[in-house]
Amino acid sequence: MTEHAAQTEPTDAAPDAGTAADDPADPVTDSAAATEQEGASTADAEEISSGDAASPATEEPRTGADSVVTALENAGAKTAFGVQGGAIMPVYDALYESDVNHVTMAHEQGAAHAADAYGVVTGEPGVALATSGPGATNLVTGIADASMDSDAMLALTGQVPTDLVGNDAFQETDTTGVTAPITKHNYFADDPDTVGDTVGEAFAYAESGRPGPTLVDLPKDTTLTETESEPGPAEAPAGTKPTPDADPDAVERAARAIESAERPLCLFGGGVIKGEASEEAREFARENGIPVVTTMPGIGAFPEDDPLCLEWAGMHGTGYANMAITHTDCLIAVGTRFDDRLTGGIPAFAPEAEVIHVDIDPAEISKNVHADYPLIGDAGTVLDQLTDAVEDAPAAAEWRDQCEAWQEEYPMTYATPADEPLKxxxxxxxxxxxxxxxxxxxxxxxxxxxxxxxxxxxxxxxxxxxxxxxxxxxxxxxxxxxxxxxxxxxxxxxxxxxxxxxxxxxxxxxxxxxxxxxxxxxxxxxxxxxxxxxxxxxxxxxxxxxxxxxxxxxxxxxxxxxxxxxxxxxxxxxxxxxxxxxxxxxxxxxxxxxxxxxxxxxxxxxxxxxxxxxxxxxxxxxxxx
Known part of the structure; x- marks a missing residue:
């Protein structure tokens, strides 16, 4: 599998144009090839006229575009969103007979957002397609959005033929270069024999570990060239699957801190939902009687009608959630990156708390808020570890009463005066x-x-x-x-x-x-x-x-x-x-x-x-x- 551009690997020179196949769609046709094709057509006609009914039907040749679509089917993709165009047209042609339902959007940005939301709801990567140049750049806002929110998404972009890459060809853009900072990984797929496996890998990698968007740039000669290769099952790159369990000794130390806390607070972020860990989060909080605050991306991880829930915190969060964060002495943060809209000024964020930070991505640990007890692993798995390790629930009855008092003191209410417009x-x-x-x-x-x-x-x-x-x-x-x-x-x-x-x-x-x-x-x-x-x-x-x-x-x-x-x-x-x-x-x-x-x-x-x-x-x- 050839990867000419990736977030983790700097882009080298443009692909070697000398090995690229000519674009079959180019109106300038090689005369020898044309003559050969004409001869073949004549022979086919003679065979048909001979009346040989026993001749088996010839299978349609497979192309790189067929491999792309087969890879999507192998990965379990059911829906894709996109806008048709010249460089991506071979992939769309291959989609014509596919079970993957394609939804044509009015604008490529809409395709990216629709794919993003599809992934948020299903828990599987959404798929967005666009052609080269402006089609690809119109996806950028949606890709960046998915990157910031750690949403699994696969973008497939058309590209000019490889022998034109770097020549400022019509609708050419360095798509892998443009999107390298906002993708989990991206690929320049210049080999029709491996393009299917590349797409399958990109799909799987988007949803593995900490989710995020991936992108495969598809030169037109790659998708039009015939291949005998069949893509295999979608698999993330070797070595990228994170270890789900946190270090047992670290879990034990965190458990002792929870047991001794007088004002413990759970902070559940979007990683709880993306990690399918909502049930584990609810069990942990309820079993230990610990009040819960969520981040905005974590909304829904814990039911807001539960007596323990203080709803979401941050710039426009509830007063009682923000008061709880300000006064907690043990913050159990799961699946959150502690962004500035949550924390406000870092020195004043949870100033009295020992911080237990659970996250699948080690890069998030102590990036913004120092973690006294870092627990690197899958949210659900680590929450189960903590549930087993905490032997005695913290004595937090007075703390729960205080949280209820804040709810009464700072209610989420609004006035509806008859002489003012609708609220x-x-x-x-x-x-x-x-x-x-x-x-x-x-x-x-x-x-x-x-x-x-x-x-x-x-x-x-x-x-x-x-x-x-x-x-x-x-x-x-x-x-x-x-x-x-x-x-x-x-x-x-x-x-x-x-x-x-x-x-x-x-x-x-x-x-x-x-x-x-x-x-x-x-x-x-x-x-x-x-x-x-x-x-x-x-x-x-x-x-x-x-x-x-x-x-x-x-x-x-x-x-x-x-x-x-x-x-x-x-x-x-x-x-x-x-x-x-x-x-x-x-x-x-x-x-x-x-x-x-x-x-x-x-x-x-x-x-x-x-x-x-x-x-x-x-x-x-x-x-x-």
């Missing part, structure tokens, strides 16, 4: 009450994302699908499409998929609504429309003396009418008494619906920890900022 929190709660616990919620990025996370009660993993580390506006609609396909593939066609979007975020990928209409997808999109880039406006009011430079979006279209033009069902809400019936009608509609919800343009997301501030010093009102 967005009310709308989120209305959708939550009207849907089942297994409803999948996707979002764009901004204020609406925070309100959805704050005022929806999540009880199951893989029901919260959002952009966290990269903060990508426009994620919501394509993510809803990916989530819808994921639910359908798993046989859950009756699950609701609700997307909360903002007006600015919705406008960035509105073209993907055409895909939802074309596929008759049952998704409901609630646009919390305040005619602002709301989070920017909030920061401008707090930190830039109210100068609304480029954040005022009073030029927004009427989204309900736009939805109807796309062929979706459009609704509009302006008043509280319209909410319940409209929410019910939108959810009942069997197909894509868009609810244009006009909310209070001055409403802010609170609580709020100012950037770099201490978690325990959160603002509860604008005056506190």
């Amino acid at each position: 967005p929190q009310f709308v989120v709660e209305a959708f939550d009450e009207a849907t089942d616990d297994d409803t999948i919620v996707t979002t764009g990025v901004g204020q609406h994302q925070m309100w959805a996370a704050q005022f929806w009660t999540f009880t199951e993993p893989r029901t919260w699908v959002s952009s966290h580390g990269l903060g990508t506006m426009g994620y919501g609609i394509p993510a809803a499409i990916g989530a819808r396909l994921a639910a359908d593939v798993e046989g859950h066609e009756d699950r609701d998929v609700v997307c909360f979007d903002g007006d600015g975020s919705f406008l960035m990928t509105i073209q993907e609504l055409s895909v939802a209409v074309r596929e008759n997808m049952d998704v409901t999109i609630a646009v919390l429309n305040n005619e602002y880039i709301g989070m920017v406006r909030q920061w401008q009011d707090a930190f830039f003396e109210g100068r609304h430079m480029a954040s005022d979006y009073d030029w927004m279209p009427e989204f309900d009418k736009i939805a109807e033009a796309f062929g979706a069902r459009g609704f509009r809400i302006d008043e509280y008494d319209e909410v319940a019936d409209t929410v019910e009608d939108a959810l009942d509609y069997d197909g894509p619906s868009v609810v244009d919800v006009h909310i209070d343009p001055e409403e802010n997301v609170l609580p709020m920890v100012p950037s770099g501030g201490a978690n325990g010093q959160f603002a509860l009102s604008e005056e506190h900022l």
Whole structure:
């Protein structure tokens, strides 16, 4: 297997053009080859005219593109998202007879986000395809998003023929070079005999250990050239499978720290969900009576209606979650990278705590927050080790009482004055009450994302699908499409998929609504429309003396009418008494619906920890900022 570019291996010179096959699609055809082909065609015609009925049918020759598709099938891929184009066309032609369901998206960025969300919901890598040049670069935002959130995804990109690489050919881009910093690994596949195994390896590697995106760049001559090779099963590279168990001695030391703690706290991150460790996390916390806080990516790892749950912490997390982190003396952090939106200022983060950090990736240990007890291994396996090792649950009754007191002192409430416009929190709660616990919620990025996370009660993993580390506006609609396909593939066609979007975020990928209409997808999109880039406006009011430079979006279209033009069902809400019936009608509609919800343009997301501030010093009102 040839790897000319990878995140862990610097790119060398361009592939040797002297060994590359000519592009069979090139209009300039070698005259000798043409003559040979003509002679063969004549012979074939004579054989047919001889009436030899006993001659067996000749099998169609296999190409590198066929191997690519076979590799996807061997890996168990059921769905792929993409946009057709010249350099990737051979792969699409091979997909024509495949059982892999391809969903044509309106834009390559949408394909990447849909594949990302598909993977979040199913727990298996989503697949995104794009052609060379702008097709590949349009995937970059989605690949970077998946990288920041450790989401398993495989990107397949077309490339110009190998003998043109480096010549600034039409729609040529150094795709492996561009994506090296944002992929777990990437490959330049210049051999038709090994391309299938390369794709299978990339698929498996995306989901092994700490998940992440991988990419295979496919020159057109590689995918068009014939091959007799059959790809084998999808297998991650040798030596990349991490050891699931943490060091037993380290586990014992961590267990003693937990037993002696007076104010223990579990912090469950996205790694708990990605590691399929939610059940182990729940058992550990409940068996030891330890309160639980999650990160935003960890929402759903622990049910928010459980008495032990303090919901999620960080910049816009609950006041009681942030107070618990500030005062804990033993923080049991599982599957989190301690990003700045969680920690605020590092010196003030959990200042009194001994930190037990469980993570599959050793690079995360003590990267941001020092780990007193590093436990490197699979989240579920290590949590089972800890459950077995803790002999006596910590004496934390008073601590649990304190956490309950903080919940009463800093409740997640909001006012609904009759003389003010509709509050967005009310709308989120209305959708939550009207849907089942297994409803999948996707979002764009901004204020609406925070309100959805704050005022929806999540009880199951893989029901919260959002952009966290990269903060990508426009994620919501394509993510809803990916989530819808994921639910359908798993046989859950009756699950609701609700997307909360903002007006600015919705406008960035509105073209993907055409895909939802074309596929008759049952998704409901609630646009919390305040005619602002709301989070920017909030920061401008707090930190830039109210100068609304480029954040005022009073030029927004009427989204309900736009939805109807796309062929979706459009609704509009302006008043509280319209909410319940409209929410019910939108959810009942069997197909894509868009609810244009006009909310209070001055409403802010609170609580709020100012950037770099201490978690325990959160603002509860604008005056506190």
